[in-house]
Amino acid sequence: MGHKFISQRKQKKEDMFDALVKNAIDFLDSSLDDLDKRPKNSIVDFYSSIELFLKARLMSEHWTLIISRPELASIDSFQVGDFHSVFLDDAIKRMKNILNSPIPQKAIDVFKALGEHRNQIVHFAHTNYQNINATKVSVVVEQWCAWHYLHELIVTSWAPVFDDYLEEITRIHNRMMRQKEFIAIRFAEISPQIEIKRKSGSEVEVCSHCKMNAAVVAKKNHWGNDYECMVCGVTDTSIKNTEATLPCKSCGKDFQFFDKKLTNCPHCDLVIDDDYLSEACREKYSEGDGWCDDGEWVAYCHACHCDERSVFYIDGLWSCISCFDRGWQAVSCPNCDEFVTGDMDTIKYFACVRCEDDVRAGIAENGI
Ligand SMILES: [Zn+2]
Ligand SMILES: [Zn+2]
Ligand SMILES: [Zn+2]
Ligand SMILES: [Zn+2]
Structure with missing residues (x-):
């Protein structure tokens, strides 16, 4: 009897985890579907997906970790309709303090910025997103950057948790990588700024993420250069090639x-x-x-x-x-x-x- 009870409970938790991850993947798909005609929906769905992946990661540790504690809610953020980012903040804290698996600061910054845009879209008329052409480009670039960090977490430090879904993740990754034309537009937009960087002595190389010649070298190491890409916003290290x-x-x-x-x-x-x-x-x-x-x-x-x-x-x-x-x-x-x-x-x-x-x-x- 006792045994049966336990295995049923386990099954239920596994189902819940599975539903969370599938939901997160669905949001990524609908976000990509909406990119052309409904870019605002795209950003809202994309952000939901980030939250769901975080929840799933926490849940894989213990189911109670995804329940937000009401005493942590603040009246200020509640009043501006900002309670979703309270969840993000909490999840980030729990990843660090309870799971001892902190999310890199750059990823946190990018996720939070996307969360703010999401809230502005949901609750206010968001001025940055009025012009439809600018909209698509900025949405794609923002999601591109957020995806870089989310994908990185899913396939590296979170890989053991999401192993069963890696095929789906790869499919999404390939879809994301196909949004090239927006990246090219963005590149054309900021080319003058890149040129200024070059003239003032910065080294610019090809970004391994968006493949644009827009990665400004911040620091040189013996294994490769740390850079920040002016097109997609990703900071990364270009690993030194070998001619062996x-x-x-x-x-x-x-x-x-x-x-x-x-x-x-x-x-x-x-x-x-x-x-x-x-x-x-x-x-x-x-x-x-x-x-x-x-x-x-x-x-x-x-x-x-x-x-x-x-x-x-x-x-x-x-x-x-x-x-x-x-x-x-x-x-x-x-x-x-x-x-x-x-x-x-x-x-x-x-x-x-x-x-x-x-x-x-x-x-x-x-x-x-
Ligand atoms: Zn290998
Ligand atoms: Zn081992
Ligand atoms: Zn880039
Ligand atoms: Zn030969």
Whole structure:
């Protein structure tokens, strides 16, 4: 009897979580559907989706965390119809204080700005959104930026929670990336400002997010440059490329191999596949960085979840020959002892890419 009761309760919580996430994904779809004809609805739906993803993330920890506590409501924000952002504020606080998994400040700023616009659209005539052309461009750019941070959270630090939905998330991501023409308009609008930055000595490079030549370098690191993109507003790090080469085992000539698009030797057309790269890299990059002890020196990649070891120490950076991401740390997981890349805190306090399924199953079994 007792057992039955527990499994029913569990099922119910899982259903609720599933409904929350599906709802969040629906809002993203309708937000994209509305972009052309109803850009204001688009921003309202997009913001709802951010809140739902946050709720789902909190709920995966404990269901009570999504219930807003009335004593925290303020009369001031209530009067301006601002109670939705109270939820956002609360969720952000709970992520930090209860889950010990703070949301990056830049993401918070972008989510809050979008929340303010959402409230202004819902409650007041929002002057910035009167002109329909300006509307679409600013809406797309704002959502583009917010999506960058939401997507980043969902596929990295929140990935264990949303693993079952990653296919849908990828579909949404591809839809979002197709809104290119708005980005191009925005780029044309701010080109004079970019030019001024250049003339005053700033370095401008291609933004890896919107692919526009509008990323103003803020800081140079040995692994790449920190930048802020003037088009899409994203701050990120452009990971330094490598021109490292491997010798072709057919024609003997060297070729640059760290390239997603490479399929054949550029000299003799020999097919270069994952197995070829892996074998050749094991030979050429036969040790890790100075932190590696004896034993395995090729790491599993947390960025692409490749089932084979795919991260080699190439040109001074850990580099994955499956997804061609670089610059992460590689460590031995204290939980399962596998050699992996990833965020140090996540590995230490939760799990690594190799043991996260087991750790999650353990948590589900023991209840929270
Ligand atoms: Zn950009
Ligand atoms: Zn060749
Ligand atoms: Zn990878
Ligand atoms: Zn592990």
